[in-house]
Structures are given as C-alpha cells and as structure tokens.
Amino acid sequence: MFTYDHEVAIIGATGKLGRLLAASLSAEGVPLRLIGRNEISLKALSAELTAALTGKATVKASVEAKPNTDYRIITALGDLPSALVGVHTVVNTVGPFTETADIVARAALAAGAHYVDISNEYNAAEKVIALDSEARRLGLSLLPSAGFGTVASTGLAMMLLEGDEHPDTIEMGIFTGDSENSSGVLASILHTIASGGARLESGKYRRAPLGSTARRVDTYSGTQTIIDMGLADLALAPQALKARRISVSVPVPLPPLLARVILPIASLSMRSERLRNRVVGRATSHEIANRRATQPEMIDVTARSWARITYSNGRVAEAWLEAADGYEFTTAVASATVMNLLSGQAPSGVISPASQNDRTFLKTLISTRIPSARITKRNEKP
Numbered sequence: 001m002f003t004y005d006h007e008v009a010i011i012g013a014t015g016k017l018g019r020l021l022a023a024s025l026s027a028e029g030v031p032l033r034l035i036g037r038n039e040i041s042l043k044a045l046s047a048e049l050t051a052a053l054t055g056k057a058t059v060k061a062s063v064e065a066k067p068n069t070d071y072r073i074i075t076a077l078g079d080l081p082s083a084l085v086g087v088h089t090v091v092n093t094v095g096p097f098t099e100t101a102d103i104v105a106r107a108a109l110a111a112g113a114h115y116v117d118i119s120n121e122y123n124a125a126e127k128v129i130a131l132d133s134e135a136r137r138l139g140l141s142l143l144p145s146a147g148f149g150t151v152a153s154t155g156l157a158m159m160l161l162e163g164d165e166h167p168d169t170i171e172m173g174i175f176t177g178d179s180e181n182s183s184g185v186l187a188s189i190l191h192t193i194a195s196g197g198a199r200l201e202s203g204k205y206r207r208a209p210l211g212s213t214a215r216r217v218d219t220y221s222g223t224q225t226i227i228d229m230g231l232a233d234l235a236l237a238p239q240a241l242k243a244r245r246i247s248v249s250v251p252v253p254l255p256p257l258l259a260r261v262i263l264p265i266a267s268l269s270m271r272s273e274r275l276r277n278r279v280v281g282r283a284t285s286h287e288i289a290n291r292r293a294t295q296p297e298m299i300d301v302t303a304r305s306w307a308r309i310t311y312s313n314g315r316v317a318e319a320w321l322e323a324a325d326g327y328e329f330t331t332a333v334a335s336a337t338v339m340n341l342l343s344g345q346a347p348s349g350v351i352s353p354a355s356q357n358d359r360t361f362l363k364t365l366i367s368t369r370i371p372s373a374r375i376t377k378r379n380e381k382p
Contacts, residue, residue, distance in 0.1 A: 006088030008338055009033040009113070011080075011104055014041040017118060017334075018093040020327060022049060024335040030342065033087055035080075080104065084111035089341050091334060092117040095188035097124035097144075105131055105142060114141045114341045118334055120149030120174075121192055122205075125235035129350050136349040143346075145232035146337040146353040147330035149174050152305035152321050153248055154233050155354040155362030156375070158240055160309050160317040170241055172233060172248040173226055173306035175219070176326050187280050194270035198230035199247040205234060211263030213247070214256035220304060220320060224251045225259055236352040240359070243309075301325045319377040323370060332369040336361075 008025060012018045013034035022032055026049045036042050080103070084090055090108035094100050097119030105128050108115040115135075119125065128144040135142045145151075153172040161167070197208040213228040226249035233248040252259050270276055303326030308318040323329040337353055340346055346356070354361060366373045 005031075006342060007031045007033045007086065008342075009035055009084055009087040009090045011035050011090065011092045011100075012094035014038060014045055015093055017327060017330060019045060020331040021091060021093065021334050023052070024331050025338060026052070028335070028339065030338070033083075035083055080107040081110045084108060084113055087111060087113050089114040089116060089338055091338060092119075095119065096191045097121050097188055098127070098191050101125075101144060102127040102131075105144075109134060109138060109140060112138065112140070114143075114346070116143045116146050116334060116337050116341070118147040118330055119145050119188065120147060120232045121188055121195075122198065122230040122232055122235050123191070123195060124188075125232040129235060132350040139348045141341060141346045141348055142350045143337055143341075143353050143356075144350070145236060146334050148176070148303055148305070148323070148326045148333065150232050150236060150352070151333045151354045151362060151365070152303070152323070152329065153307065153354075154237060154240055154352065155365075156305050156319055156321050157307040157309060158354060158359055159362060159375070160307055160319055160377070161241075162317070165311065166242045167309045168243060168312045169245045169310045170237075170243040170247070171306075171308045171310075172246075173217075173219075174231070174248065174250055175304040175306065187276065190270050190276045190279060192229060192231065193267055194276070195230045196264075196267045197228045198234060199228050199245060200234050200237060200243075201245055203238060205230075209260075209264040210267035211252075211259040211261075213249075214252070214254070214259035214263075216256060217306075219251070219306070220322070225254055225256055226251050227259060227263065236350075236354070239350075239352040240355040301327075303329055315379075317377070317379050319375055321373060321375050323373045329370060329373065332365060336365055336369060 008030050010018050010022055010032060013022050014036045022034065022045065026032055034042050034046060084107055090104060090113045092100060092104040097117060098121050101117055101119060101124040105115045109131065115128070125144045128142050131142060153174055157170050157172055193210065196210045197213055199206055208228065211227050214225055216223050217226055228247045228249050231248045234246065237246050252263070254262065303323045305321045308316065310316050333353060337356065340356055
C-alpha cells in the first residue's frame with residue numbers, strides 16, 4: 001500500500017460521514033488529522049483506524065480547544081486555523097453548511113490547504129465560490145458539494161450532453177432513500193427548505209416560492225411529484241452546464257396542487273431559527289434504526305438521481321443513476337476528490353466536483369469505486 005506524506009484534516013471526523021471518509025482515506029494510506037468535539041470518540045476512532053491498518057498509516061487526533069455539545073459551535077472556533085497548520089487538504093463534514101462552509105474554507109486557505117465539503121446547499125456553495133479569487137491567488141483549490149448531491153445529478157447531466165450543442169433545458173432530480181440523518185444533515189435540509197424554490201434562467205438564479213413548480217414526472221417507481229429546490233447544483237452548474245433553463249428537484253409525497261399550497265407555508269416557517277432548532281432537537285434517527293432492525297425489508301437506502309436534457313429541436317436525452325447507498329456514494333466522491341488533490345493535478349480556484357478529471361469524474365468514479373451503481377439512459381428523437 002502506498003503511503004502519502006501529506007495530512008488530510010477531517011472536520012467532524014466522528015460523525016457518520018466523517019467516520020466513513022476517515023476509513024476510506026486511511027485504507028489508501030493517507031495520514032489523517034481527525035478534528036471533532038469529543039476527545040474520547042476521536043481517540044477511539046484513531047485507535048480503530050490504526051488497528052485496521054496494522055500500523056501502516058499515520059492517524060493523528062486533533063481536538064477542538066473548546067468542548068461543546070452543539071454542532072453549530074464550529075462557527076465560533078477561533079482556534080481552527082491553528083488546528084489545521086501543516087495539513088494539505090481540509091474536508092468539512094459538519095452541517096448545516098450555510099453556517100460552517102465559509103468559516104472552515106477561510107481557515108483552510110489561511111492554513112495553506114485545499115478545501116472540500118459534502119454540502120448540497122446553494123447558499124453554502126455560494127459562500128465558498130466567493131473565495132475563488134483568494135484561492136487562485138494562493139494556488140489552492142476549493143471543491144464544495146463533493147457528495148451524492150451535485151455529482152450524481154450534474155455529473156449525470158454532463159454524461160448526456162452531446163458535442164458542443166447547448167440544450168434548451170436541463171432538469172435534474174435527487175431521490176434519496178431512507179437514512180439515519182444526523183442533526184447536522186437535518187439542519188442542512190431545513191435550511192434548504194427555508195430558502196425556498198429556485199432555478200437558473202439564462203444563467204441567473206431565480207427564486208420562487210417552494211412548491212410553486214410542483215409537477216408530476218415518470219420515475220423509477222411510477223409517477224411522482226417533484227419540486228425545484230435551491231441546491232448546490234445551481235451554484236456550480238455554470239462551470240459544467242450551459243442551457244437556457246437549469247433546475248434541480250426533489251420528490252414530495254403530495255399532489256402538485258397541495259404542494260403549491262402547503263410548501264410555501266412550510267418554507268416560511270423554517271426561516272425561524274428557533275423552530276428549526278426545535279425540529280432538530282425532537283427529530284431522531286431511532287425510527288429508521290428500529291425499522292432497520294425489525295423490518296429490514298421495509299428500508300430502502302437506495303439513492304437515485306435523474307437528468308433530462310431537452311434541445312430546441314425537441315430531442316430529449318434522459319437517464320437515471322441508482323446507487324445502493326447514498327452515504328457510500330458520498331464517501332466515494334469525497335475520497336476520490338481528496339485523492340485527486342493529493343495527486344497535485346487540480347487547478348486552483350473553485351472547481352465543480354462533477355467536472356473533475358476533464359468532465360469524466362462520474363464515469364470514472366463508478367467504474368473504479370462504486371461498481372454496484374447503475375446508469376440507465378433513454379433517448380427520444382423529435
């Protein structure tokens with residue numbers, strides 16, 4: 001096994017995705033600096049990774065200076081830059097990313113390190129994109145949204161493009177399965193709901209009431225209602241996609257008319273930080289965990305993405321991607337992204353994770369890291 005000289009810092013290393021990513025990178029011989037809130041958990045994870053590798057890789061635990069129990073306390077970590085001194089790349093796995101991305105990305109740049117996160121929030125991606133000129137000046141790379149969202153959707157749309165012809169519309173969708181969401185993931189979801197609906201029109205970000213674009217589409221399991229959301233694809237799409245209109249959607253278990261009535265109210269209510277905190281505090285992943293233990297046949301963790309491209313002459317290209325587990329897919333994306341950075345081949349500035357490796361990132365990812373993922377294409381002539 002090849003061993004790398006440069007350390008990679010994982011912020012939120014003891015969270016679900018942090019642990020998965022740590023195991024993946026450690027198995028590839030990457031030295032890690034684990035950063036989190038709980039010293040006992042960090043030491044246990046460090047020992048677990050070291051034992052798994054029988055001493056073949058270096059794992060270093062770095063504990064935050066101010067112990068806390070609130071996932072948002074990272075916004076007050078004035079000592080974070082000092083914890084990152086000497087690292088090559090920083091991976092941020094702590095949500096909500098609208099509150100952490102800017103802080104961690106700036107700390108990474110201050111430490112002379114590349115930055116990666118796994119968000120799928122438009123506002124979070126925009127905050128990182130705003131640091132593009134600074135990153136270019138320093139010769140560093142910024143890759144926000146290196147996860148299932150964005151790579152599975154924008155990447156799939158990129159695979160459908162033919163030649164240099166620009167389509168009229170690009171529609172994308174993200175369909176995640178049952179999952180045991182952490183408080184950070186749930187907080188990120190609530191932030192996205194609060195931001196409302198959106199799409200790109202002639203390159204401009206256009207907001208709309210959540211649910212106002214509700215419509216029915218044929219999916220892998222019959223017809224479903226989908227709504228446009230302000231996700232990170234819309235922030236990063238200009239790097240990879242060109243079309244008059246670009247949208248990214250998620251499914252909702254409501255008929256379109258009801259979605260148009262109920263969801264704007266839900267979006268407005270989620271703008272209250274107090275209410276969001278209350279929802280996060282009461283929510284629990286125990287329900288999914290219990291169902292997984294008692295009714296495993298009722299749990300579907302399969303994650304899917306959809307892309308449909310329509311050209312001005314009426315030609316349509318459509319595809320579905322299916323992955324056995326969204327967390328596994330995100331881990332593979334983040335791990336491959338870090339490995340690309342360690343290779344020294346990435347350009348400086350903001351990079352769309354979906355357009356790494358000369359726009360073939362998704363295809364390479366599936367063939368090398370997620371062989372169980374499947375892509376189904378369908379083309380229609382006008």
